[in-house]
Amino acid sequence: MTKRHILGAVALVAFAAVAAAQTPPMTPDIPSTGFDAVTPQADYVRREVMIPMRDGKKLFTVIVMRKGTNNAPILLTRTPYNAAKTTSRNPSQKIEEILPVADAEFVDDGYIRVYQDVRGRNGSEGDYVMNRPLRGPLNHTKVDHATDAWDTIDWLVKNLPESNGRVGMTGSSYPGFTTLMATIDPHPALRAVVPMSPMVDGWMGDDWFHNGAFRQNSYDYLTGQMASKDDGDPVASGTGDRYALWLKAGSAGDYAHAYGLDAFPVARKMAEHPAYDDYWREQAVDRLLAARPFTVPMMLVVGQWDQEDSYGAPAVYRALKPKDKDGRLHLVVGPWRHSGVNYDGSALGPLRFTGDTALQFRRDVMKPFLDQYLKSGAPRVSTPPVLTYDSGRNRWQATAAIFDTKLKPLYLQAGATLDWNRADAAGRDDYVSDPAKPVPFLPRPIDWDSADVWKPWLVADQRFADGRPDVLTYVTEPLAAPVHILGRPMVDLFAATSGTDSDWVVKLIDVYPDEMSAEPRLAGYQLGIGMEIFRGRYVDGFDKPRALEPGKAENYRFELPTVNHSFMPGHRIMVQVQSSWFPLYDRNPQSYVANIFEAKPGDYRKATQSILTGGATASAILLPVVD
Incomplete structure (x- = not known):
């Protein structure tokens, strides 16, 4: 065979080999082994595991750490908000890009970050129950969020050789709730927790109700979380003005019937328990914790303008403070919206702060607090019992206490004024509250599905309500000196109604000067400092x-959210009083019905509302004024 023939034969063999190696045209194009987007050049390791619980169910868990991590603390979050998506935020090979922004300081310093889907959500097995109650009267199973956290932590410290065996927990909103639940009969490896804006008591002031008034946007949350095991969508009720939509619907119960929301057991539970009965009391996390020893160091965090869970963190702090004998309990109130601590904290609505206050807190306060309990050899830090941000002076302030300040009454006076001195003469101011024309909680049209609307609504300019005939306004003269309040203001309202039920909404407002060349966007601005609603039928409890x-005057006393604010010279203090806050809160029919969820069109009636001033029935707002 000639050389030419030999080369030709080799070429034919090579061609045949290439042809044999080709992928057949009808080979399925989805890889049978899956595709791992984490390539060798990634700077992190990401693992997905199913962790077994004591009842045999397995919970989907994602473990993320920087390559080379060892002797590392574990920071755990248990969430109903999709652990897989949370830990793959961007298709990146950089760990800080795939995780939430707030995780950067931790994974950059050797922490192992763990996210877990709670029972029954997304990748986890089992049944999902909203805010699953602790084992006991409401939960006759063997499992709850306390046991699931215990079993998860036990598995992590035994199966992560990169860890140092110490675990911390954090999370905001629902994950703040699961963080608190983990401290009930806690695992020994759980060394410190940072619950943020936790859901603590859904009737008193977190999420579902505030002092008995139902928050109607709760329905969108239910469908988004429970329409399926995976993430759902808001109620398909259209995209128009929510005010008009809800007014047309009627009661909250009518709305639920119209859109099939009765299919959700949790919606039925809310409607079946309109008052604060054992269903709510047995779930209240502050009550559960108050009945147990305080053992796990805790830093509670909340935003001053938290539009969803302003109640929980301060309530837990007050419940646990008597048990804190060695200074391991802390409360932080920052100038944030709900969960704003985990994002950019430079501004909220028109307000601008001294830098990124959220980053300042995470880097300079939260991480050193966790480090001392979780990292080997970390220095002890002197964390103040209470850290708040004075939103009038724009500065952080450390203090030893926040709820001990003596309350100073600022009295509602005849002539639409406020004064530190009570008027001797008794008076009254009247307005007509018409359920057919309720006071909106924001200027119309209202689109609470928009994040730009919902997130900052508590700092919205209240001038849209000032001057309405169904809103009473009381205001001081311009202040000659600062008035600094720190704590929880209280409403002390003497009021009567011509109806047989009524809601009372009270707003504490900082009125900015009419001329402000340095900050023209705030000229004349009416900034809500603390605002709350109270359902009158609960005046006795x-x-x-x-x-x-x-016509009978009753004394309504209720608290406003926790604040740190200085009303500055030239500003004025204002109080607004009204009887509806719609459509965020359901309308009170103003005629007594056993269950407002079941109110009929004929139950909704106008009422004349009377606010009493001066004398023995002098209405006031009680302010925690400090030097």
Whole structure:
């Protein structure tokens, strides 16, 4: 065979080999082994595991750490908000890009970051129950969020050789709730927790109700979380003005019937328990924790303008403070919206702060706090019992206490004024509250599905309500000196109604000067500092609803959210009083019905509302004024 023939034969063999190696045209194009987007050049390791619980169910868990991590603490979050998506935020090979922004300081310093889907959500097995109650009267199973956290932590410290065996937990909103639940009969490896804006008591002031008034946007949350095991969508009720939509619907119960929301057991539970009965009391996390020893160091965090869970963190702090004998309990109130601590904290609505206050907190306060309990050889830090941000002076302030300040009454006076001195003469101011024309909680049209609307709504300019005939406004003269409040203001309202039920909405407002060349966007601005609603039928107790006696003055006392704010010279202090806050809160029919979810069109009636001033029935707002 000639050389030419030999080369030709080799070429034919090579061609045949290439042809044989080709992928057949009809080979399925989805890889049978899956595709791992994490390539060798990634600077992290990401693992997905199913962790077994004591009842045999397995919970989907994602473990993320920088390559080369060892002797590392574990920071765990248990969430209903999709652990897989949370830990693959961007298709990147950099760990800080795939994780939430707030995780950067931790994974950059050797922490192992763990996210887990709670039972029954997304990748986890089992049944999902909203805010699954602790084992006991409401939960006759063997499992709850306390046991699931214990079993998860036990597995992590035994199966992660890169860890140092110490675990911390954090999370905001629902994950703040699961963080608190983990401290009930905690695993020994759980050394410190940072619950942020935790869901603590859904009736008193977190998410579902505030002092008995139902928050109607709760329905969108239910469908988004429970329409399926995976993430759902808001109620398909259209995209128009929510005010018009809800007014047309009627009661909250009518709306639920119209859109099939009765299919959700949790919606039925809310409607079946309109008063503060054992269903709510047995779930209240502050009550659960108050009945147990305080053992796990805790830093509670909340935003001053938290539009979803302003109640929980301060309530837990007050419940646990008597048990804190060695200074391991802390409270932080920052100038944030709900969960704003985990994002950019430079501004909220029109307000601008001194830098990124959220980053300042995470880097300079939260991480050193966790480090001392979780990292080997980390220095001890001197964390103040209470850290707040004075939103009038724009500065952080450390203090030893926040709820001990003596309350100073600022009295509502005849002539639409406020004064530190009570008027001797008794008076009254009247307005007509018409359920057919409720006071909106924001200027119309209202689109609470928009993040730009919902997130900063508590700092919205209240001038849209000032001057309405169904809103009473009381205001001081311009201040000659600062008035600094720190703590929880309280409403002390003497009021009567011509109806047999009524809601009372009270807003504490900082009125900016009419001329502000340095900050023209705030000229004349009416900034809500603390605002809250109270359902009148509960004047005798939240578990004792009753019809009000027409024309009889009653004393309504309720708290506003926790604040640190200085009303500066030239500003004025304002109080607004009204009887609806719609459509965020359901309308009170103003005629007593056993269950407002079931109110009929004929139950909704106009009422004349009377606010009493001066004398023995002098209405006031009680302010925690400090030097």
